[in-house]
Structures are given as structure tokens and as C-alpha cells.
Amino acid sequence: MVTKIFIDNDALSDFLAEQMIELILSKPNALICFASGNSPRNTAACFVQKVKERKVDLSAFHFIGLDEWVGVPAPMHGSCHNDFKNWLFDPLQIEDSRYHLFNGMSSNLDEECSMMDQYIQEHGGIDMMVVGIGMNGHIGFNEPGSNFDAKSHVVPLDEITSSVGQKYFSQPMKLEYGITLGFHHLLSTKKVYLIANGAAKAEVIQKAVEGEVTTAFPASVMQLHKSGCILVDEAAASLLTR
Numbered sequence: 001m002v003t004k005i006f007i008d009n010d011a012l013s014d015f016l017a018e019q020m021i022e023l024i025l026s027k028p029n030a031l032i033c034f035a036s037g038n039s040p041r042n043t044a045a046c047f048v049q050k051v052k053e054r055k056v057d058l059s060a061f062h063f064i065g066l067d068e069w070v071g072v073p074a075p076m077h078g079s080c081h082n083d084f085k086n087w088l089f090d091p092l093q094i095e096d097s098r099y100h101l102f103n104g105m106s107s108n109l110d111e112e113c114s115m116m117d118q119y120i121q122e123h124g125g126i127d128m129m130v131v132g133i134g135m136n137g138h139i140g141f142n143e144p145g146s147n148f149d150a151k152s153h154v155v156p157l158d159e160i161t162s163s164v165g166q167k168y169f170s171q172p173m174k175l176e177y178g179i180t181l182g183f184h185h186l187l188s189t190k191k192v193y194l195i196a197n198g199a200a201k202a203e204v205i206q207k208a209v210e211g212e213v214t215t216a217f218p219a220s221v222m223q224l225h226k227s228g229c230i231l232v233d234e235a236a237a238s239l240l241t242r
């Protein structure tokens with residue numbers, strides 16, 4: 001795993017969007033997995049701009065969402081689905097057939113997990129993941145205690161995740177469960193970027209980069225990934241000691 005420090009989030013986002021473009025140019029049918037939330041928003045905007053400016057052909061690429069809130073309808077402001085629609089699918093006119101997302105409203109969440117695992121397998125594995133880090137060290141909804149070998153699964157949400165998650169919604173929400181890809185997927189993805197910006201993320205980034213590898217702090221899993229890359233701005237890197 002390597003860590004790269006950028007002067008600010010714009011520089012980080014520009015670098016990462018460029019990595020996405022290069023992947024698609026070298027492998028047009030690449031499968032990319034993205035988190036929602038605040039961290040990847042700017043990267044998505046840079047990616048959209050670069051695709052438009054350079055007329056990158058996205059007709060063969062595939063996209064999956066990292067996770068979804070259980071019980072939150074796709075069109076609702078705050079759902080992961082809604083983020084992807086606003087950031088990528090609408091601006092780039094990406095057709096439904098090019099992406100696969102968890103349906104957090106499904107009455108059969110086990111089936112949702114199996115369908116996601118099957119989709120990944122059928123597309124030859126994930127080429128690139130872009131993930132964030134939560135204030136409890138989660139990645140996706142892999143909360144503290146999550147196994148490093150899990151595939152897609154449904155998770156009871158940690159209290160920190162349920163309360164921090166309120167920031168995405170315009171009304172108070174009961175956020176009890178999430179559905180997420182597991183660390184089996186992360187560890188078998190060819191290239192994983194974990195991104196963070198701002199001083200509020202400095203402590204969790206320090207633990208992820210320099211702390212013990214333990215399921216108690218899920219983002220430490222990044223240290224086990226040979227092609228894992230942590231991208232941070234200077235504020236998020238401020239507690240790193242080496």
C-alpha cells in the first residue's frame with residue numbers, strides 16, 4: 001500500500017479522475033466501483049469533465065455502487081443511488097445496462113447480495129475501487145468487527161454511522177442497516193483508492209496508515225492490499241508521522 005499526499009482536494013480529485021480515464025482508455029470494458037458520500041463527489045465531477053473534454057468512449061465500461069442504505073428508496077436525496085445518478089449517470093448519459101447497484105428497498109436482501117457477487121464475477125472482477133473512510137474507520141458499510149473475507153452482506157449499522165449519516169438527508173432518518181460489498185471484494189480488486197480530505201479525517205487516516213491491522217478498525221485492511229493507495233489532502237495527512 002502507498003499513501004499520496006496532495007496539496008488540496010482539487011489536486012487529489014484531478015489525479016484520481018485521470019487514473020479512471022487511463023484505466024478506461026486501456027481497458028474499455030473495465031468494471032469500476034465507487035462509494036458515494038462527500039469524499040468522491042469532486043473526483044466524480046473531475047471525471048465527468050475529463051470524459052466530456054476528451055470524448056472518452058464509455059460505451060463498454062461497467063459501474064457498481066459500493067453500498068446502499070437499507071430502507072432508503074433509490075430516488076430519495078441521500079441515497080447512494082441518487083448520488084451516482086446526479087454525479088455520473090445523468091451528466092454522462094450512462095444507460096441502466098451499464099451499471100448495477102444494490103436496491104436497499106428489496107424484500108430479499110440476501111438475493112441482492114448474491115446478484116451483486118454474481119455481477120462482479122460475470123464481469124471478471126473489479127478493476128478499480130474508489131472508497132471513502134468513515135469516522136469509525138469503516139469502508140462502505142464494513143463496520144468495526146467486519147471480516148476481511150466477506151463478500152456482499154447486510155450490516156447492522158454502528159451508532160456513529162447512523163448519526164453521521166444524517167448529514168446526507170434533508171429530514172431525520174432511521175438508519176439501521178446497510179448493504180455493502182465486503183473486504184473479499186476490496187482485497188481482490190486490482191487497484192483500490194481510499195480517499196479522504198479535511199482535518200476531520202486526520203485521526204482515522206493516521207490509524208488506517210500507521211495503526212495495527214485489525215478488524216476492529218476496518219480501514220486498516222488497506223495495508224494488506226498490494227495495489228492499495230490512500231490519497232489524502234494535507235489536512236487529512238496532518239497526523240501522519242512518517
Ligand code: F6R
Nearest residue numbers: 035036037038039132133134140
Ligand atoms: C458511502 C460509503 C461510506 C463513506 C464514508 C465516508 O457510500 O461507502 O463508507 O465513504 O462514510 O463518508 P464521507 O465521504 O461523506 O465522509
